[in-house]
Amino acid sequence: xxxxxxxxxxxxxxxxxxxxxxxxxxxxxxxxxxxxxxxxxxxxxxxxxxxxxxxxxxxxxxxxxxxxxxxxxxxxxxxxxxxxxxxxxxxxxxxxxxxxxxxxxxxxxxxxxxxxxxxxxxxxxxxxxxxxxxxxxxxxxxxxxxxxxxxxxxxxxxxxxxxxxxxxxxxxxxxxxxxxxxxxxxxxxxxxxxxxxxxxxxxxxxxxxxxxxxxxxxxxxxxxxxxxxxxxxxxxxxxxxxxxxxxxxxxxxxxxxxxxxxxxxxxxxxxxxxxxxxxxxxxxxxxxxxxxxxxxxxxxxxxxxxxxxxxxxxxxxxxxxxxxxxxxxxxxxxxxxxxxxxxxxxxxxxxxxxxxxxxxxxxxxxxxxxxxxxxxxxxxxxxxxxxxxxxxxxxxxxxxxxxxxxxxxxxxxxxxxxxxxxxxxxxxxxxxxxxxxxxxxxxxxxxxxxxxxxxxxxxxxxxxxxxxxxxxx
Amino acid sequence: xxxxxxxxxxxxxxxxxxxxxxxxxxxxxxxxxxxxxxxxxxxxxxxxxxxxxxxxxxxxxxxxxxxxxxxxxxxxxxxxxxxxxxxxxxxxxxxxxx
Numbered sequence: 001x002x003x004x005x006x007x008x009x010x011x012x013x014x015x016x017x018x019x020x021x022x023x024x025x026x027x028x029x030x031x032x033x034x035x036x037x038x039x040x041x042x043x044x045x046x047x048x049x050x051x052x053x054x055x056x057x058x059x060x061x062x063x064x065x066x067x068x069x070x071x072x073x074x075x076x077x078x079x080x081x082x083x084x085x086x087x088x089x090x091x092x093x094x095x096x097x098x099x100x101x102x103x104x105x106x107x108x109x110x111x112x113x114x115x116x117x118x119x120x121x122x123x124x125x126x127x128x129x130x131x132x133x134x135x136x137x138x139x140x141x142x143x144x145x146x147x148x149x150x151x152x153x154x155x156x157x158x159x160x161x162x163x164x165x166x167x168x169x170x171x172x173x174x175x176x177x178x179x180x181x182x183x184x185x186x187x188x189x190x191x192x193x194x195x196x197x198x199x200x201x202x203x204x205x206x207x208x209x210x211x212x213x214x215x216x217x218x219x220x221x222x223x224x225x226x227x228x229x230x231x232x233x234x235x236x237x238x239x240x241x242x243x244x245x246x247x248x249x250x251x252x253x254x255x256x257x258x259x260x261x262x263x264x265x266x267x268x269x270x271x272x273x274x275x276x277x278x279x280x281x282x283x284x285x286x287x288x289x290x291x292x293x294x295x296x297x298x299x300x301x302x303x304x305x306x307x308x309x310x311x312x313x314x315x316x317x318x319x320x321x322x323x324x325x326x327x328x329x330x331x332x333x334x335x336x337x338x339x340x341x342x343x344x345x346x347x348x349x350x351x352x353x354x355x356x357x358x359x360x361x362x363x364x365x366x367x368x369x370x371x372x373x374x375x376x377x378x379x380x381x382x383x384x385x386x387x388x389x390x391x392x393x394x395x396x397x398x399x400x401x402x403x404x405x406x407x408x409x410x411x412x413x414x415x416x417x418x419x420x421x422x423x424x425x426x427x428x429x430x431x432x433x434x435x436x437x438x439x440x441x442x443x444x445x446x447x448x449x450x451x452x453x454x455x456x457x458x459x460x461x462x463x464x465x466x467x468x469x470x471x472x473x
Numbered sequence: 474x475x476x477x478x479x480x481x482x483x484x485x486x487x488x489x490x491x492x493x494x495x496x497x498x499x500x501x502x503x504x505x506x507x508x509x510x511x512x513x514x515x516x517x518x519x520x521x522x523x524x525x526x527x528x529x530x531x532x533x534x535x536x537x538x539x540x541x542x543x544x545x546x547x548x549x550x551x552x553x554x555x556x557x558x559x560x561x562x563x564x565x566x567x568x569x570x571x
Contacts, residue, residue: 017511018488018492020507020511021489021492021493021507021508021511022492022493024500024503024504024507024508025492025493025494025495025496025497025500025504026497026500027497027499027500027561030500030503030504030507030558030561031555031558031559031561033507034503034507034510034551034554034555034558035551035555037507037510037511037551038510038551041510041511041513041514041516041547041551044514044517045516045517045520048517048520048521049520052524056524056525058524059524059527061526061528061533062523062524062526062533065523065526065533065534065536065537065540066520066523066524066537066540068537068541069519069523069536069537069538069539069540069541069544070540070541070544072541073540073541073542073543073544073545073548074544074545074548076541076545076549077544077545077546077547077548077549077550077552078548078549078552080545080549080553081548081549081550081551081552081553081556082552082556084553086556086557086560089502089506089553089557090502092506092549092553093502093505093506093509093550093553096506096509096510096513096545096546096549096550096553097509097512097546099513099542099543099545099546100509100512100513100515100542100543100546102539102542103513103515103516103518103519103539103540103542103543103546104515104518104539106519106535106536106538106539106542107515107518107519107521107522107535107536107539109535110522110532110535110536110539111522113531113532113535114526114529114531114532117525117526117527117529117532118521118522118525119525124475220505221505224505224508224509224512227509227512228489228508228511228512230512230515231512231513231514231515231518232482232485234515234518235478235517235518236478236482237518238517238518238521238522239474239478240517240518240521241477241478241481242514242517243514243515243517243518244478244481244482244485245481245482245484245485245488246485246511246512246514247485247512247514247515248481248482248483248484248485248486248488248489249485249486249488249489249492249511250489250508250509250511250512250514251486251489252485252486252487252488252489252490253489253490253492253493253508254489254505254508254512255489255490256489256490256493257493257496257501257504257505257508260493260496260501261501264498347498347499349498350498354501354502354505355498355501355502356498356499356500356501356502356503356504357502359498359499359502359561360502360503360557360560360561363560363561364560369561372499374497374498
């Protein structure tokens, strides 16, 4: 009877998790879907506890340790989730993800050290442990490195940019394999286990460290997929079908999402993982070049042009997110709207610090959802647009991607802002975007550069617009 | 038993591939974050380890730390995803109030 209950609960949990993932891919159902998945998770835990209560029972000691772990992890997780600013979302996801990997790693470690207690003897169990340790360790160290790089705590050491890193990583992979084989050959010795733990942990660092900041979201998405794989492997170790299904679902879904993100950035997964930072190779090999013919202008001129406009399109980018200028931007657009100017936001699929991140940031700043337009929607509208304001975006508005077959960007989907009558580019300096490629847009006759930090420029612009009498009711 | 598990793995993977066909870019970040929370389902493995540990303190400790890490992932992941998605959904509601 208890078995039947267990299977019923597991089945419902799997169903809800699947519906949750499915619902998360539609705007309307996303929030409910997330809550559904949370309920499914709670149900799964409840089912497991009920099952053990009905069979072997749960000792007082076990309860104590369960409550201790739950309190510490749960409270820290809740606090982190509440406190973290929306701009640091990529780091936060990386941190959470790394902890999931660590959890799988620790369970596998426990099973390897005490196989009798967890019924984890025999070659099948050992292979599951190996996979769980290997993937779990890579997920953990890789995610932590990704987080540290995004926070700016870590930069890539020079030797890591060289080809030598491939040799180091291959050596680490081989060392992991040697450890795994040793575990299979000699079940009583833990030498192989520790070799595997250390080597795969270092491998996670070695693989993630050379990857440039712009590609990091793809890596986080991939590591997210890995943590699913690690969970599935942990499911094999402890013999939980629910864990295997859920882990496999996240692993596969994460892989698809990674692919979708790569497509949006016109990068192949292979080049993200093994190519190192894009700028390091392309800038040296041409495609760069000096700028001539740059027009820069003052905030006053920009304000005057905006005042005379009927339709304005904002192109927000990474620089806006870094400067945390989304709230000031919202103020500026409010003033424009109050003067009867039509305002829209053009959102490139990879705008912000990771795909979809810009939408979150603008939503936080109270920008109406209907004003956010996706690339395919807005591209045909640029010829009818008076002013485009590019804020901290670069590669996503580079016309080279359409016009120059020799450009490394060629083929990447971009916003055709050059079709608008006037383009203002707010940028800190003439440095290249993260691809390290020259942006032809900046040299066009209808483009003017406004140099400065996005937040400061927008603040000045707001003052100028108000001086012109806009925004007064 | 093992073969049964392999089937479960296979079907779970196929389901995952099927579930995400078309995702609007708006949702990439929340989807990643939500899926990430689900991968914290290793709480089940951690709980199993603790319950089966008996009086083995090292095993209890390993299981408990593992549970802490997993729950950090689960609770934090779901809450932060909800925070993000709340921003998307509250907009139309507020507009109607005006």
